[in-house]
Amino acid sequence: MKTAVFALITAALTSTAAAVDRADVLAAGGCENCDLNLMTLREVNIKNANFSGVIFREADLKEAKLPGANFKGADLRRTEFEKSVLTKAIFDGAQMRGIDLEKCNLEEASFLDGVDLRSADMAGANLSKAQFTGADMRDAHLRRSDITDANFSNTKLVKSDFERANGPRANFSGSDLSGSDLSRIKVAGGSFRGANLRHTDLSHGDFRNTDLTDANLSYAIMRQTNFSGANLEDVSGLSQSRLDVACGDENTRLPDGYTIKICSSSKY
Template sequence: MSDRMTRFLAGCLGALTVAACSGGAFAVEALAASDKARIAEITAQGGCPRCDLKLAELRGISMENADFDRAILREVDLKEAVLPNGNFRRADFRRTEAERSDFSGSDFSNASMRSVDLEKSNLTGANLQDVDLRESDMNSSIVSGANFDGADLRNVTLIRSIGHGATFRGAKMDGANLERADLRDTNFQNARLRQAKLDRISAKNADFSGADLSGVRLVSSDLSGANLTDVDFDGALLRRTRLPGADLTGAKNLDPSRILGACGDEATKLPSGIELATCTY
């Protein structure tokens, strides 16, 4: 092949490369414009009930009282969204990315939210009754006053979350990780927390009555004033657990050999055969 032909082909390939790169850049810009247009359209109509928005890029979308009833929001990018008091009843949120979002006061009842990422999100006062949240990331989220009654929270992570006054009545929370969570005045009546990690939680005045705490870890946890009546502690570890003022009347399967350094006070109510040292810390 002549040098002239070689230079000609090289020039053609270079032109094609530039065209391809330019086309790629144009596609990215067009996609970004399309996302902005979609967000603007959804915002203008106040939501998108029953819409199929799977894989949509809705990062940063902001509106109050949005209606996404039964919408398909599966694997959507909703990071930093601001959607307080929204309607997400029966919506599909599976594997959605919603870190640092504000869903305070929103209704998610009966939604499918398995493996959703809600890290550092605000769910204050939200309704998550009967929601499927299995294996979801809710670390450092705020769930104070939220309703998780009957929800499926198996293997969820709520590390360092804040849940003052939240309710988890009858929730399935097997294998959940709530380490260092602030759960003051929270209601776990009849919840199932088998093998859950409750190390270093603050659950002052929380209600665990009738809950299944089989195999849980309560290391350096504060359960001062907690209602622990009729709780099943089979295989649970209570190490340096604070129990002043707690009521353990009717608690079952407490193993003295697995109560290590736990303490209470004169107001602590214990089942027969269980003794605690007086708290000095």
């Protein structure tokens, strides 16, 4: 019955110039391909909503509860979702430049098919197990976010902010993090294979047991960075002077001729 209602309402809204209101969206369980530009849907509560292809540009959906929502191909530029629940939501191929996802719950959400997340605000968000492979996240703000088991492989992350993010086992393989802030990040057990970390701030970061095979560490700041158990054996751009201010342990793998001091037992 709900599917039939959705089809009827969506057909009416997309075939006429009729204004869409909150009641229409709630009744239909979404609004596929609708123009909801500037609309206010604060605290809206719909499970598995269908907003694929919707225009939500600069709309207000703060504190919305939309678990499992479908936003494939949607225009979400500068949309406000602060403190919303968007677990397992699908944003594949969406335009999301400048979107506000601060403190949102986006656990297991999908951001694939070249989604545009440039300058997105994800500070303090739960991004655990989220998928970002191939996304454009240049200048994105992810300070203090939870990126546990998240996948950022082959993602554009130039000048992004991950300060104090918590992300055990996060995958950054093949990503471009040049010029980014990863200070005080916790990514123990993560992967940075082939990642570009040129001019990246890794100071005070927890990189225990991370795989940095073939990563570029040219001019990276590594002040008090913990590389215990990490694999830096085949990195490029490494210098002994920068490594001297980091620390590791007997299991840290380094290129021939390089050394690293042992971390204090209180480090992490």
